[in-house]
Amino acid sequence: MVQGYWCLVLHNHLPYVRHPEYEDFLEEDWFYEAMTETYIPLISIMEGFLNDNVDFRITMSLTPPLCNMMADKLLQDRYYNRLSKLIELAEKEVWRLRGQEPFYSTAKVYENKFKQCMQLYEKYNRNLLSAYRNLLNTGKVEIITCNATHGFLPLMSSDRVRRAQVRMAVKDYETKFGRKPRGIWLAECAYYYGVDKILKECGIQFFFVEAHGILYGEPRPRYGVFAPIYTPETGVAVFARDMETAHQVWSADVGYPGDPDYREFYRDVGYDLEYEYIRPYLHSDGVRRNVGIKYYRVTGRVGLDKKEPYVPQWAINKAATHAGNFMFNREHQIRYLRNIFDREPIVVSMYDAELFGHWWFEGPDFLNFLFRKIHFDQNIFKPILPTEYLEKYPKNQILQPSASSWGDKGYYEVWLNGSNDWIYKHLHKCEELMCESVDSYHTNVLNGDTLKKRVLNQLARELFLAQSSDWAFIMTTGTMVEYAHRRTKEHVSNFLKLYHQLKDNRIDVQFLEWLEYKNNIFPEMDYTIFI
Amino acid sequence: MNEERKDLPTSVVSSRIERRIEFTPEITDLPRSYGDTKIVLLPRDPWWCFAYWEIGEKTMQEIRSIYGENLKFILRMYDVTNVDNFNGHNANKYFDIVVNVSANNWYINLPETNRSWCVDLGIITPDGKFVMIVRSNIVIMPRFGVSALTDEQWAVLQREFERLLELSGVQMIGKGSFDIAKLMRERWEELMAISQMPQFISSGFVSSFARREQQEVVPKEFFLKADTELIVYGQTLPDAKLFINGDEFKLTPDGRFSLRLSLPDGEKVIPIKAVSSDGTVKREIIFVVTRSSEQK
Numbered sequence: 020m021v022q023g024y025w026c027l028v029l030h031n032h033l034p035y036v037r038h039p040e041y042e043d044f045l046e047e048d049w050f051y052e053a054m055t056e057t058y059i060p061l062i063s064i065m066e067g068f069l070n071d072n073v074d075f076r077i078t079m080s081l082t083p084p085l086c087n088m089m090a091d092k093l094l095q096d097r098y099y100n101r102l103s104k105l106i107e108l109a110e111k112e113v114w115r116l117r118g119q120e121p122f123y124s125t126a127k128v129y130e131n132k133f134k135q136c137m138q139l140y141e142k143y144n145r146n147l148l149s150a151y152r153n154l155l156n157t158g159k160v161e162i163i164t165c166n167a168t169h170g171f172l173p174l175m176s177s178d179r180v181r182r183a184q185v186r187m188a189v190k191d192y193e194t195k196f197g198r199k200p201r202g203i204w205l206a207e208c209a210y211y212y213g214v215d216k217i218l219k220e221c222g223i224q225f226f227f228v229e230a231h232g233i234l235y236g237e238p239r240p241r242y243g244v245f246a247p248i249y250t251p252e253t254g255v256a257v258f259a260r261d262m263e264t265a266h267q268v269w270s271a272d273v274g275y276p277g278d279p280d281y282r283e284f285y286r287d288v289g290y291d292l293e294y295e296y297i298r299p300y301l302h303s304d305g306v307r308r309n310v311g312i313k314y315y316r317v318t319g320r321v322g323l324d325k326k327e328p329y330v331p332q333w334a335i336n337k338a339a340t341h342a343g344n345f346m347f348n349r350e351h352q353i354r355y356l357r358n359i360f361d362r363e364p365i366v367v368s369m370y371d372a373e374l375f376g377h378w379w380f381e382g383p384d385f386l387n388f389l390f391r392k393i394h395f396d397q398n399i400f401k402p403i404l405p406t407e408y409l410e411k412y413p414k415n416q417i418l419q420p421s422a423s424s425w426g427d428k429g430y431y432e433v434w435l436n437g438s439n440d441w442i443y444k445h446l447h448k449c450e451e452l453m454c455e456s457v458d459s460y461h462t463n464v465l466n467g468d469t470l471k472k473r474v475l476n477q478l479a480r481e482l483f484l485a486q487s488s489d490w491a492f493i494m495t496t497g498t499m500v501e502y503a504h505r506r507t508k509e510h511v512s513n514f515l516k517l518y519h520q521l522k523d524n525r526i527d528v529q530f531l532e533w534l535e536y537k538n539n540i541f542p543e544m545d546y547t548i549f550i
Numbered sequence: 551m552n553e554e555r556k557d558l559p560t561s562v563v564s565s566r567i568e569r570r571i572e573f574t575p576e577i578t579d580l581p582r583s584y585g586d587t588k589i590v591l592l593p594r595d596p597w598w599c600f601a602y603w604e605i606g607e608k609t610m611q612e613i614r615s616i617y618g619e620n621l622k623f624i625l626r627m628y629d630v631t632n633v634d635n636f637n638g639h640n641a642n643k644y645f646d647i648v649v650n651v652s653a654n655n656w657y658i659n660l661p662e663t664n665r666s667w668c669v670d671l672g673i674i675t676p677d678g679k680f681v682m683i684v685r686s687n688i689v690i691m692p693r694f695g696v697s698a699l700t701d702e703q704w705a706v707l708q709r710e711f712e713r714l715l716e717l718s719g720v721q722m723i724g725k726g727s728f729d730i731a732k733l734m735r736e737r738w739e740e741l742m743a744i745s746q747m748p749q750f751i752s753s754g755f756v757s758s759f760a761r762r763e764q765q766e767v768v769p770k771e772f773f774l775k776a777d778t779e780l781i782v783y784g785q786t787l788p789d790a791k792l793f794i795n796g797d798e799f800k801l802t803p804d805g806r807f808s809l810r811l812s813l814p815d816g817e818k819v820i821p822i823k824a825v826s827s828d829g830t831v832k833r834e835i836i837f838v839v840t841r842s843s844e845q846k
Contacts (some may be wrong), residue, residue: 048567050784108648131701143649174592175591176590206619207625211593211692212690222719228711230718230719230722230723230749231720231723234715234718234720234723235693235695235696235697236693236696236697237693237697237699238697238699238701238704239696239697239700239701239704239706239711239812240701241704241705241706242714243714243715243717243718243719245717259718261718261719262718262719262722263717263719264720265719266719282735284737284739285737285741320740320744321744322741322744323741323744323745324745355717356717359710359713359714371730372667373730374730377730378730378733378734388738401652416701416703416704421692421693422690422691422692423692423694428592428595428721428724429594429595429694430595430596430724431592431593431594431595432594432595432598435592435594436594440600440602440655443590443592443602444584444590444604445580446583447590448584448586468815492731493731496731497735498731498734498735504676505577508577508578508579508580512577512578512579512580514780515581516578520832545665
């Protein structure tokens with residue numbers, strides 16, 4: 020008999036990185052790598068479940084920047100070229116390594132994977148959003164949105180600006196998926212008092228918080244993190260993260276991805292192979308970097324030079340074992356919770372989607388085994404979507420969640436510390452000027468001034484892009500910091516320049532066109548979301 | 551890992567716009583200030599706030615013309631928890647921090663959690679008077695710790711609640727994050743530390759969680775579970791304001807209140823304060839409840 024439910028939430032996000040002004044741009048790799056390693060493989064396993072009648076449930080947040088990149092013709096074509104090159108390299112590798120086991124088997128794995136990616140990519144005419152729309156229609160996958168550009172809501176200057184972020188998300192979701200989003204992923208799970216009111220206004224029914232968002236809520240949560248709650252007055256449902264499952268996958272020492280049989284991320288042919296051979300697959304600057312083919316396994320706590328060769332069969336077996344272990348632990352956890360509760364508990368596991376495939380190469384295989392095992396091998400718990408659980412249990416405790424985030428230490432420090440606190444002065448100023456401009460020029464637009472309308476829309480785009488929490492995050496983590504500085508400065512200075520042109524009534528059309536061409540996120544932008 | 555990129559031509563044919571756009575964008579440095587006089591308060595975590603400020607040139611000149619050149623700037627932090635329409639004089643309490651005004655920002659350590667704060671940037675005159683220059687927004691701090699409030703409909707025994715918190719992972723809150731970037735960096739640093747590659751600065755830091763064994767405690771046959779809770783109740787005028795433990799509590803239409811509180815071992819002080827609607831009359835009753843348990 021079913022004793023409870025498991026809700027898997029995968030957060031799919033990348034900042035909007037698109038540089039038409041360069042033929043080749045390093046940071047665009049984030050998108051191309053995640054496409055090959057995570058997004059396409061995940062779609063592929065979900066389609067596999069459908070073909071084999073495996074009953075599964077996955078909740079996916081697809082952030083607006085990611086959806087906009089997937090829908091962008093330039094990036095679609097660039098990815099096609101990148102993937103073609105990767106296939107060419109994999110084919111060369113299969114030839115080079117013939118007869119050399121276990122390297123040959125691994126090369127074959129890459130060749131097959133890349134070719135399958137291409138097949139799926141072409142099936143959907145290079146636009147993965149079509150694939151997600153299909154999945155959404157099956158009712159087994161819930162796709163939720165995320166506030167506009169993954170802006171960090173608690174550190175914005177006003178509810179008016181926060182509201183615009185959420186409205187943009189809803190608008191974008193509607194154009195991409197043909198209906199309103201039921202749920203939202205607040206960027207970084209960052210909740211602050213009053214955000215639920217905005218969500219309610221936008222018709223959003225549920226969101227997610229870190230465990231202490233509910234545990235530290237008021238009054239005391241009756242079911243801990245194992246049942247949703249409703250926010251007071253607004254009645255938006257809130258689900259909190261289960262720490263046990265987070266720990267099982269993430270922990271540096273007991274987490275699955277660190278297993279010795281799994282692929283080592285840092286030992287890449289981009290560094291290992293002879294320079295002239297690998298050169299055509301590097302960026303145009305010719306600097307050695309990861310290209311995405313790796314032949315070694317984690318091995319243990321040894322140096323990169325001491326890594327042992329990867330054996331695909333061992334890794335697959337290990338993914339199956341780990342899936343079994345994960346399922347066993349859920350059975351145990353859910354059975355126990357059911358004994359102490361007067362209702363069926365829900366265990367919510369939230370992960371960055373890019374963990375599966377990009378960092379943990381075997382992650383998609385793990386999920387593939389896991390859902391199949393859950394379907395065929397046990398009947399203690401079932402996977403579920405948030406809305407399904409709310410239908411089953413519409414009556415829930417009313418509780419004021421605590422302000423929190425899922426970042427390091429659980430609050431806002433990752434996005435507000437000595438490395439990035441300087442950005443808020445500028446962001447807040449732009450937020451203020453955005454509202455002021457909309458108030459001042461909306462009447463002109465209503466009277467037919469289309470140029471001012473374009474300026475207001477572009478101001479909104481520049482502001483949203485500047486607000487991406489990714490820049491503050493990167494400044495904290497300390498890698499690629501220069502790019503994060505550059506993007507923050509770029510969008511703030513574009514904003515200010517355009518604002519002054521608007522105010523002084525001497526709009527430089529060429530400059531505006533340039534910005535519209537370069538920072539083209541949200542083609543459906545409508546600045547009235549700020550009203 | 552952050553190599554320089556070779557600059558490439560800045561014009562390409564766009565797929566959206568038919569013609570070539572010849573334009574070299576420049577990223578200008580951001581303004582040092584915007585000429586405003588303002589102060590903004592942001593929450594960082596339950597213990598820290600961040601304030602940044604700016605004083606416009608004109609305002610600064612005015613201040614100097616009145617109070618002279620030797621100015622002592624302070625941040626006055628007001629505890630405005632449950633204060634309606636804060637006006638500078640009705641805060642619960644305040645404390646001052648002497649700052650260097652040109653620092654432009656400050657991290658403020660708070661003496662108490664779960665309160666609301668507002669900050670004034672101002673000066674202290676030689677005769678000790680505080681002159682406000684500009685006031686910030688009000689910030690409700692993120693909560694820390696489990697609430698003492700239980701709601702009657704969803705009540706649970708103290709011991710069960712503690713078990714529930716443990717199952718929910720309360721012990722892991724704030725102990726570390728699960729984010730890929732951090733995980734990847736840590737793995738990289740670890741690898742560099744043991745890979746004998748001297749060109750990298752080594753740092754062998756590895757994040758780890760305390761491992762906890764999850765053990766079921768299933769009662770065997772005969773057992774006793776017991777707990778106590780505390781119910782505080784009463785009545786005042788329906789339009790009065792009621793505060794329990796300093797937190798405002800909503801009265802029923804006939805002015806009644808009833809609140810269920812957890813009651814762990816030890817002494818608990820529960821101040822109950824009613825303030826008339828015009829704020830002129832106050833009544834306060836303080837309960838001191840002691841609980842001690844023993845098992846025989």
